Each structure stands twice: as C-alpha cells, then as structure tokens.
Amino acid sequence: MLALVCIDVDGTLVGTNNEVRDDVWAALEEARAAGIRLVLCSGRPAFGRAREYAERMQPGGWHVFQNGASVVRVDTGESLSSEFPAAELRDLLDAAERSGELLEVYTDAAYASTLRDNYAQEHADLLGVPFPPLWPAELEGTPVRAQWLIRYEQLEAIKAMTPASVDLHPAGSPRMRDTLFVSMTAPGTSKGTAIQRIAQTYGIPLERCMMVGDGENDLQALAVVGHPVAMGNAEPIVKAAARYQVGHVDAGGLLEALALAQQL
Structure with missing residues (x-):
C-alpha cells in the first residue's frame, strides 16, 4: 500500500x-x-x-x-x-490595465481581481466565494500567485505580456470549458x-x-x-x-x- x-x-x-x-x-x-x-x-x-x-x-x-x-x-x-515577486506583480498589473484582460492576485487567504466581468463572476461561483472580490489595491497579506483568465487562443499573446521570470501553469476546468486559467507562481x-x-x-x-x-x-x-x-x-x-x-x-x-x- x-x-x-x-x-x-x-x-x-x-x-x-x-x-x-x-x-x-x-x-x-x-x-x-x-x-x-x-x-x-x-x-x-x-x-x-x-x-x-x-x-x-x-x-x-x-x-x-x-x-x-x-x-x-x-x-x-x-x-x-512561496511569495510572488513584487516587481513581476507590478508588471502584470500594468499589463492587465493596458490590455483590459482579467488578472487575479492571490494570498493564502483572499484574492483580488482587476475586472468585474462575467468571467470574474463565473470564476467566483466556481470557487464558492462571494462576488465581487477585492480590487488589487485592497488586497492585504503576502501575494503568492497571479492568474490570467483568458480564451485558449489568447495563450501566446498572454505569454508575451507576462514576465519571463515567473513560472506558468496553464489549466482548464470542466465547469468553464472555454476558459484557460494561466496561473503564475514564483520561479521554481x-x-x-x-x-x-x-x-x-x-x-x-x-x-x-x-x-x-x-x-x-x-x-x-x-x-x-x-x-x-x-x-x-x-x-x-x-x-x-x-x-x-x-x-x-x-x-x-x-x-x-x-x-x-x-x-x-
């Protein structure tokens, strides 16, 4: 066993x-x-x-x-x-503002979202948490992860906007079939x-x-x-x-x- x-x-x-x-x-x-x-x-x-x-x-x-x-x-x-690197997080938030794409930022205990769109609401329902989440500026505690919510065909464009130093972990969910979750963590x-x-x-x-x-x-x-x-x-x-x-x-x-x- x-x-x-x-x-x-x-x-x-x-x-x-x-x-x-x-x-x-x-x-x-x-x-x-x-x-x-x-x-x-x-x-x-x-x-x-x-x-x-x-x-x-x-x-x-x-x-x-x-x-x-x-x-x-x-x-x-x-x-x-593992703490998410601060400089890379600033770059991601800037990229989200320029592109209008949905970026989420997480600590161990809470999360924030850059948008309040249907993607964000559907994801909150999937996670079983209240909607709307915090704005990034309201998030307290140590950030450990960031995440893009995109369509599958956007992956290469999103990679181009993402700091090369962070590790990417793309994944889907049977519940949100058209959504690709591009999770990002500290290197290693x-x-x-x-x-x-x-x-x-x-x-x-x-x-x-x-x-x-x-x-x-x-x-x-x-x-x-x-x-x-x-x-x-x-x-x-x-x-x-x-x-x-x-x-x-x-x-x-x-x-x-x-x-x-x-x-x-």
Whole structure:
C-alpha cells in the first residue's frame, strides 16, 4: 500500500457538474482509514470550496493550493507558501490595465481581481466565494500567485505580456470549458515542489507517493512521484507522462486510482 496520494481537483476530484461523487468521498474515507495520507493538490486557492474539500479529505493534514504557491496545514493554518515577486506583480498589473484582460492576485487567504466581468463572476461561483472580490489595491497579506483568465487562443499573446521570470501553469476546468486559467507562481514553484516539501515533512519517500491529475499544471507533480496516474479525461501530454491511466472523472476514475494505491 502507498503512503501518500495527491489528488488534483478540477477534472480529477470534481466532475463536470462541479461536484464530488458520494462514492468518491466514501473511497477517500476508506483510503484514509487504511493509513494512506491524502493531499489535495490543486490550482485553486486555499479558501472556498477547495479548502472545504481539503478539510474533508484529510483533516489535520498538509495540502497544496495555487499550483504549489500555497502549502497550508488546514487545522493549524501553518504555511510553507512561496511569495510572488513584487516587481513581476507590478508588471502584470500594468499589463492587465493596458490590455483590459482579467488578472487575479492571490494570498493564502483572499484574492483580488482587476475586472468585474462575467468571467470574474463565473470564476467566483466556481470557487464558492462571494462576488465581487477585492480590487488589487485592497488586497492585504503576502501575494503568492497571479492568474490570467483568458480564451485558449489568447495563450501566446498572454505569454508575451507576462514576465519571463515567473513560472506558468496553464489549466482548464470542466465547469468553464472555454476558459484557460494561466496561473503564475514564483520561479521554481509548482505542485511538484510542494509535494516534495510535504513528503519530506511527513518523512515519506517519493517512491511511495501517487499523484492523480488531468491537466498540464499537474506535470511537475506527476514527474516527482513514484506512481503518476492520469485520468481518462486528461490532456494527451498528461497521459504520456503517467505510468497508469484510469477512467473519466464522471465515470469514477478516481475510485480506480484509490483502489490501485491500496494494492501497490
């Protein structure tokens, strides 16, 4: 049996209806009772629905949010998060003002948005947080991540407006199919580095860890664990990087991954 299973949210834990299946919750409880530590490993922030998922999945455990920028222990609030570079954040806010594109800025506990458009409202609904969010100038605390919300065909143009020094983690969501979330973190920060940090904290070798994901922002995490798993709905590049493949999220693919973790 493996010691640690890391689980992406959108397209892995959460299906196209933005809900978690009851049988998946039951399987997660069974895996935890068997002694497997469960780690939420999401691009979502450490509040709203993602925080609720983490608290239910592994109370008293470390979890990964914001593509590794937020590493939070949900019972104590301890944080191993990585600060977003201030100069790059200023450049991004200037680019958002010039272009009129939607940019979000996050701390561990809150977020701000440069616009109040339909994209922003739909994303707030997805996250399970009140709308409207703060304006960037109102945001208190240490910024850990920024994020563009764009159409898929805008990716190259957005890359040209983004400081080359930050790390990009593009990802989609089954709930907002036409939206590409281009998350940005401090250099060297990813789901993979966050999992390494948590495994070290728990004293668990990476070869006894599993990552289950479906998006490009899961690639670094899949690369560091001994048992990388791709969902049936995963992007081709993710399937190519995985050692195992399970079913579609809406068909209970995560159930297969959890059963595999208990057999290895």
